[in-house]
Structures are given as structure tokens and as C-alpha cells.
Amino acid sequence: MMSSFVAPTVPAAAKITVRDLAIGFGATVIQHDVSFEVPTGAIFAIMGGSGCGKSTLLKAMIGLLRPQAGTIHVGDEDYWAADAPRRAVLGRRFGVLFQSGALWSSMTVAQNVALPLSLLTSLDPASINALVHVKLSLVGLAGAADVLPAALSGGMRKRAGLARALALDPEVLFFDEPSAGLDPITARRLDDLILEVRDGFGTTIVLVSHELPSLFGICDNGVFLDADTKTVLAHGAPTLLRDTCAHPTVHAFMTRSRPSGAPGGPGAGPGESRRGV
Numbered sequence: 094m095m096s097s098f099v100a101p102t103v104p105a106a107a108k109i110t111v112r113d114l115a116i117g118f119g120a121t122v123i124q125h126d127v128s129f130e131v132p133t134g135a136i137f138a139i140m141g142g143s144g145c146g147k148s149t150l151l152k153a154m155i156g157l158l159r160p161q162a163g164t165i166h167v168g169d170e171d172y173w174a175a176d177a178p179r180r181a182v183l184g185r186r187f188g189v190l191f192q193s194g195a196l197w198s199s200m201t202v203a204q205n206v207a208l209p210l211s212l213l214t215s216l217d218p219a220s221i222n223a224l225v226h227v228k229l230s231l232v233g234l235a236g237a238a239d240v241l242p243a244a245l246s247g248g249m250r251k252r253a254g255l256a257r258a259l260a261l262d263p264e265v266l267f268f269d270e271p272s273a274g275l276d277p278i279t280a281r282r283l284d285d286l287i288l289e290v291r292d293g294f295g296t297t298i299v300l301v302s303h304e305l306p307s308l309f310g311i312c313d314n315g316v317f318l319d320a321d322t323k324t325v326l327a328h329g330a331p332t333l334l335r336d337t338c339a340h341p342t343v344h345a346f347m348t349r350s351r352p353s354g355a356p357g358g359p360g361a362g363p364g365e366s367r368r369g370v
């Protein structure tokens with residue numbers, strides 16, 4: 094007799110492929126001809142100076158901003174060619190942690206983490222509670238389940254946001270400036286947590302950051318955007334770009350030095366050299 098058992102479908106690993114992307118607002122182009130691939134299981138950095146379009150690129154990748162041109166593939170699927178309901182289904186494979194944590198202020202930490210589970214799954218309340226407890230334990234907030242976000246420190250808010258982003262077991266986690274506003278030790282703890290999530294669950298991680306310690310400490314791949322040319326200047330791990338990239342803008346950013354030709358930078362006259370600025 095044939096078995097009626099049907100094996101659950103495991104979604105294909107969500108490699109993200111960006112091709113010839115142009116992003117912007119109205120007629121304004123912020124970046125164009127952006128191409129890169131986020132390998133499965135990578136911690137991938139979107140780097141570049143202020144205003145170059147990192148957050149705008151992130152918005153296009155998580156479905157908040159339609160690109161002006163080009164494609165973003167999630168696995169084999171062209172994300173922006175899909176209709177809105179299909180994009181919503183694809184989007185369930187993503188978790189997002191915004192800069193502020195973006196928690197609902199009138200809901201407790203546990204209720205915030207439970208929200209995506211009650212909205213997007215048919216799990217019963219007891220299963221949701223159990224899952225919430227697991228996610229909060231993972232980020233070290235099991236003891237803060239019944240606390241309102243206002244009572245949390247900045248680092249705890251980020252961790253609560255991370256627990257919520259992890260609620261649906263995403264294949265890809267997006268972070269917008271995860272360490273912004275955190276002291277160096279708290280930022281380091283958050284970095285360690287991001288590494289634990291990637292190593293423990295194989296989650297692909299895409300993060301926007303200009304915190305050099307985080308970039309060097311946890312990212313194994315990335316792309317560097319430039320505001321002046323509105324294009325990608327370099328691809329690769331932040332440490333690789335720091336150690337080998339000769340482009341003056343990338344080199345200056347990665348080594349916190351002045352671009353060559355700038356006052357006090359390499360190539361500047363001796364009288365222009367200053368320290369401690």
C-alpha cells in the first residue's frame with residue numbers, strides 16, 4: 094500500500110542575488126548598477142559613508158521600496174516581479190531588526206515577540222507562549238518577558254527586537270545599524286549574539302553598519318556603496334577591504350584615515366598635517 098505521508102517542504106536556502114539594481118526616490122537615483130550576491134549563511138555588510146544609500150538598499154531588499162531598475166532574487170524567485178501576496182509569503186522568510194528595535198510601547202516584551210506568531214501562524218496560545226519563552230531565553234531576556242519596552246535599556250531593546258525578528262525562524266535576518274547608540278561593550282555583546290544566531294541556526298544575515306569593530310568582528314562578506322559616484326566601489330569582507338582595497342574612499346573609510354589629497358591626509362602638504370581631530 095502506498096503511504097499517504099507527505100514530507101514537509103523545506104524552503105530552498107534563501108540566497109539573495111541583487112542584479113543591476115537602481116534605487117531612489119521619484120526621479121532621484123541614489124544608487125545604480127548595484128550587483129552582488131549574499132551567500133547562504135553569510136554575515137553580509139552593506140557599507141559606505143553617510144547618505145550613500147545603505148538603508149535605501151535595505152528597504153528595497155525587505156520589500157519596503159520598489160527598485161527603479163534591476164532585480165532582487167530570493168532563491169530562484171524574482172522578488173519584485175512577484176505580486177504583493179506572493180511577496181508577503183516570501184517576506185515571511187525574512188526577519189528585520191530596525192535601529193530603534195521598533196517595539197510596540199504599550200505591549201510587554203513577550204507580547205511584542207508573540208505578535209508575529211499570533212498574526213501569521215495558527216499556533217494556539219500555549220505553543221506561542223512556549224516559543225516566546227524560547228526566543229527570549231535565546232537573547233537573554235527570559236526575565237524581562239512582562240516588562241514594557243520603556244523600562245528596557247538600549248541594549249535590551251535591541252535584544253527584544255531581535256527576539257521578535259527571530260519569532261518566525263527566518264532564513265534571512267536584516268539589521269539596520271544594530272549597534273547604533275550602544276556602548277562598546279553592549280555593542281560587542283550584540284555582535285556575539287548575531288554570530289550565535291548565524292552559527293546556531295545557519296541564518297543568513299544582512300546588516301547595514303558603519304561601526305568598524307562590528308564590521309571587522311563578525312562580517313565575512315559585503316558591498317561598499319559610494320555617495321559621489323552612486324555606485325558600488327568594492328565587494329568583499331570588511332577585513333579584506335581594509336587590508337587590500339586601494340580605492341582611496343574605501344581605504345579611508347576602513348582605516349579611518351583621511352582620503353588622499355584631503356587636508357591632513359596622505360599626499361597633503363606637511364603644514365596641513367594635524368592630529369587628534
Ligand SMILES: Nc1ncnc2c1ncn2[C@@H]1O[C@H](COP(=O)(O)OP(=O)(O)OP(=O)(O)O)[C@@H](O)[C@H]1O
Nearest residue numbers: 118123141142143144145146147148149150301303
Ligand atoms: N524617503 C525619502 N525621500 C527622499 N530622499 C530620501 C528618502 N530617504 C532617504 N533619502 C535620501 O536618500 C539618500 C540615502 O539615504 P539613506 O538613508 O539610504 O543613506 P544611508 O547610507 O543609510 O545613510 P546613513 O548612514 O547616514 O544612515 C540620502 O540623500 C537621503 O537624504
